[in-house]
Amino acid sequence: MVKRPDTNQGKVAPEISDDDIFAAMKEITGYLDITPGDFKEVYLLAFRHARERLLRQVTAREIMNRNVAWVKVDTPLKEVAELMAQRGISGMPVLDGAGRVVGVISEKDFLRGMAQGVSSFMGVVADCLQEKGCTALALRERTGADLMSSPAITVNEDTSILKIAGIFKERNINRAPVLDAQGRLAGIVSRGDLLALTPCPDGGAS
Secondary structure: OOOOOOOOOOOOOOOOOHHHHHHHHHHOOOOOOOOHHHHHHHHHHHHHHHHHHHHHHOEHHHHOEOOOOOEEOOOEHHHHHHHHHHHOOOEEEEEOOOOOEEEEEEHHHHHHHHOOOOOOHHHHHHHHOOOOOOHHHHHOOOEHHHHOEOOOOOEEOOOEHHHHHHHHHHHOOOEEEEEOOOOOEEEEEEHHHHHHHOEOOOOOEO
């Protein structure tokens, strides 16, 4: 059996089954002499099999954050920035008039929109300290639709965590809105949620 995610604690370690141990032992070639070193090798391989099995079974529905902050395409960027600051988040979905997720807006989008060639927060600070004024002021009259990354990369509630991790790596993103069966926003999954779910054998995050 596999321990299910505990949303209160945020971390879950897989139970190692007999099948995991047998699968690990099959990967070890030659005579298996059960010494401490051999046992550790079997344990680490079994843990890997257990973790991969866990990631295939757990879905976005089980770990997603349901209390999602979102904005509309016509929300002024001033309000978008204020909401992100209040919630302590680095990105959120952007919805159209019908409530569909059409994009995602993040700190990176703000950095990209504030100044050409500026790719870091301190770069923006340095730019704002110049006598010419703060580059962020240029965004004052713009809206979420002007800055968001679109189309949005989304996942479904039944998408496995293993698949989500692959999407994050392939698309180089840190979060993905989660859609329900009707295509409506149901939650959001972040890279931090995945890291909290899959600790290493020594108890640290993988």
